[in-house]
Amino acid sequence: MAAEKIPYKIYLSEDELPRTWYNVRADMKTKPAPLLNPATGAPMGYDDLRPVFCDELIRQELDNDTREIPIPTEIRDFYKMYRPAPLVRAYCLEERLGTPAKIYYKFEGNNTSGSHKLNSAIAQAYYAKQQGLKGVTTETGAGQWGTALSMACAYLGLDCKVYMVKVSYEQKPFRREVMRVYGASVTPSPSETTEVGRKILAEHPGTTGSLGCAISEAVEAATKTPGYRYVLGSVLNQVLLHQSVIGCEAKTALDKYGVKPDIIIGCAGGGSNLGGLISPFMGEKLRGERDYRFIAVEPASCPSLTRGRFAYDFCDTGAVCPLAKMYTLGSNFIPSANHAGGLRYHGMSPVLSQLYHDGYMEAVSVEQTRVFEAAEQFARIEGILPAPESSHAIRVAIDEALRCKETGEEKTILFGLTGTGYFDMVAYEKFHDGKMTDYIPSDEELQASFARLPKVPGQA
Amino acid sequence: MAAEKIPYKIYLSEDELPRTWYNVRADMKTKPAPLLNPATGAPMGYDDLRPVFCDELIRQELDNDTREIPIPTEIRDFYKMYRPAPLVRAYCLEERLGTPAKIYYKFEGNNTSGSHKLNSAIAQAYYAKQQGLKGVTTETGAGQWGTALSMACAYLGLDCKVYMVKVSYEQKPFRREVMRVYGASVTPSPSETTEVGRKILAEHPGTTGSLGCAISEAVEAATKTPGYRYVLGSVLNQVLLHQSVIGCEAKTALDKYGVKPDIIIGCAGGGSNLGGLISPFMGEKLRGERDYRFIAVEPASCPSLTRGRFAYDFCDTGAVCPLAKMYTLGSNFIPSANHAGGLRYHGMSPVLSQLYHDGYMEAVSVEQTRVFEAAEQFARIEGILPAPESSHAIRVAIDEALRCKETGEEKTILFGLTGTGYFDMVAYEKFHDGKMTDYIPSDEELQASFARLPKVPGQA
16 A cells, blocks of 8 residues: 655544543553642542532542543534644654654644643633632743633633742743733732742742742632632643643544654653643553653753652642642752743652653653754744743654664654744743853752652651 | 535645635736836836846736746645644634624634745745845844744745844844744844945934835845845735735635635735735636625724825835835835834735725724724634734624624625734733723825825826
8 A cells, every 4th residue: 555645734624633531540550649638648539629629620630540531512612723733744854854763743832822731721611610610720830821721711701810930920921911811810929919928928038939839829819719729730630631632633643644653752841741642652552552662851950750759749839739649859949040941840740750650651851952952943944933841852852863863763753842932032042142051950959859858658 | 405514723635735826916907007117217127126036026026917826846845834724713703792794714823923924935035045046135024024034044044134123123022033043134224234224324313213214224235235135025916926825725715615705804014915815806806706895904003095195106215116006105104103013014015006996995994902902802712812913804804793793694704814913912911901092193194294205207
C-alpha cells in the first residue's frame, strides 16, 4: 500500500473530537497516592474535599478506575470553538535539521488563552455552573491559566476571581488586561484580602509572591465566600483527565495515517500538558500493548522530577491545602528571579510522579538559554512563536532529532507545543540582547528546602 | 434534501487550498486608474516601477486582465503552515444576540503575525527571492505587516528592514521584539538613516511619525541600497490579489454547504483584507451572476471612503512615491492621537476606491468606543480576542444582525476577522477604564487637508 502523503497539519473533523476523556489512572498498577489531611495525616475523601472543590470534580479526582469518562455535550460544544487542535508535521524543521526523524507536534496555542489550559478551564467552570455555584477562585502565575478560566467563566456567566502572582501582575499587565476583558477580577498576590495573604505579607514584607502563596489565597477566598469553589489549572488528577483530550486527538490523528510515535515529549511544570498528551499512549504502555519513550522536560532552575524528592508535601506555601505525594522541591522553593518562563511550580502531578517513580517515563532538565535558542530557531522555521514553557519540549525534540541524524535512525517524535509566547516578549528581548542567564540551584539550596518538608506518618 | 448541519468551524483540506489568486480587476468595467509619475503626471509602466518594486510584482500590479493567477508551489507550501484558515459559524454570537441572521467569519488570526498580512508577505518575499535580491524594506504602523514580512523573510533567508512609526515603536515594544525574533532590523521612523527622514525631522522636530513618513523612508532605503526593493502591506493591486486567497477559501467553504452570503463586511484601512475577502464574490456581482451587499467599515477618525475625495494623491508623506487615484483624506492627514487601532492610512486601495465610486460597495464609519464594545462582547461570546481593526467589522456585523432581529429577516452575514488583539491591550485597558474617547475630524480639518492635494493634469 502506497503511503498516503501526510499533510502539514492534520485537522480532525468535529465528529472526530473525543467523546470521552482518558483516565490513565485506570491502567496504573500503583495508583497515585491519596491526598492527605495536613492536620490528621488521614486520606481525604469526597466529603473532606467538598468545601474546596466542586462535587463532580472531586468524583473525577478520586476515580482511579474508570478508564473513559464521557465529556458532557456542553463542554464538547465549547471545545468545538477552538478544537480539534491541529497535529502538525514539522516538515520544515526536519528539512532544516537534516534529520531522518519524523517530527510531529500537537499545537494547543490557537485560542485566546494561548495554551492548552482552556481544556480544563471549561470543564471545571462547567461543573461549577452545574452545581449552581456563583463563581470560582484560582491563582495564576504567567497568566495562561487565569486567562483560560476567565474565558470559560465569561462564556458560562460565572464570576471569576484570580489571584495573580504579584511579580507577574506587575510585569505582565497585558495578561491581566486580557483577563479583565473577560470580566474576571484580578488581585495581585499576596494581598490584604485574605488572612493568609496578610500573614505572608507580615512575614515577608515586599515579597513579589509565588504560585504557592497565590494558591493559598485563592483557596481561602473560595472556602470563605458562600457559593464559590476553588479550581486549579494543573497538578490535580482531574486536570490531567481533562487534558487527555490533547493525547486522544493526537492519537486519533496519528492512527488515521498509521503513524506510531517512538518518543513523546512534553514540558512539565505541574504536569497538565504532559499528562494530557501522553495519557492514551501511556495506557497502551501500562497494559503492555506497545512501548513508547516518554520524556518530561523541566527547567534546570526548577527541577522537581530530576532533582526533587518523592514525598508528601504541601501544594501551597500557606499550607492550607491538602498534602500530595509527588516529586517536590519543597513548598517554599521559589525559582531564582532570572527564570523567564512558567514551569515554576515546586511540585509535580501525583500521577506523573508515580509513573516516573515506577520507571514508565524519563525526565530531563534544560537551561533556559538553550530553551530560547530552540524557541527562536523554531519560530523562524515553523512560523509559530512558541511560549517559553513549550520551548522546553522543542529543545529536547530538536536534540532527539539531531541524535537521529547522527545514528541514522528514522524515529518518529511527537511533542506537545502547549502555546504561544506573545506575552513573553520581555524574555525574548532579554535572550536576544544576550542578557539572559541560567541558574541551577545548588545541592545545599535543595537540601535546605527538603529539610522543611512536612512530617507525615510513614514518611522518612 | 436535508440540510447538513454546518460545523462550528469549516476547515478545508490542504488539497482545497486555492491554486490561483483571484484578480478582481479582470471583472471591472472601469479599471483602477494607473499610478502616475509625480514629476511628469505620466502613467507609470513596468520600467518606471522597477527601481522600487520586484519585477514579478510589477507585472501583477499592472495586470488588469488575467482573472486567475497561479499561486507558485513554494508559496502554497508556506500557506500550508497556517492555512486554510477556518471559516467559523458564529453560533454562540447568533444565540446571544437572538437574531435570525446566520453569521460567519473568516478568521485570519491563527498565525504568529496575528493577521491576514502574512498572505501577501510571503508572496512578496518569494518574488524578491526569485529575483535574486538580498532583501526588502517596508514600513509598519501597528506592526502586523512588519511582523508578517519578518516571518516570511526569515523563512526564505532574506534580509528585512522595517521602518516602524516611532509612536508604535515606543508604545508597542513587544511587536518590535517579535520582528527581532524573526531577524528583522527595526528602525523607528522618522529616522536619521534616510534623507527624507532627516528632512521630516528638521521640519517637524519631535514628531512621532506616521505611516506616510515611514513609507517614504522605506522607499528611499530600497532605492538607494543595491539588491533591495520596497514592499507594501496594503493599498496596492498586487496586495489585494494575494489577499484574494481569503475570499477564495471562504467561498469554497461556503459553497461546500450551499451557503450564499447576503452581506459581506470587512474593515478597511488600506483595503488589503476587505479587498481580498470580497474579490471572488465581487467578481460574480460585476459579471451580473449574483448580487451581494458589500460593506467597508472604517474608523470615524480616519474616514477615507465616507468623507474623503476620490482623487490622485501621494501614497506617502515625503512625496517620493507614485501618485495613486483613490479615496483620500490627503497625504498629510494623521488621525488624532486618541485613535487606538490600525486603519489609519490616509488613502484607500485604488481597486476598492473605484468599486466604491462605481456603486458596487457601501461604506460606513464607526466610532472606536462602539468598536471596542463590540470587541469585548465578541471576545466573551466567541472566545477570540479580536484586533481593534477586525472589531470594526464585528461592530457592523452585530449591527446588521440586530437589524435582522427587528425585521425577522434570516440574512446570511459573512465578515472578515482579520486578526487578534494580543498586542493591543493598552487600548483595551483604556476602553475598560472608561478612558477611551472618540474623535471625528471636522469638515474644516478635512477641507484644509484636501486643499493640499497635489495638482494633477485633468484633476480639479
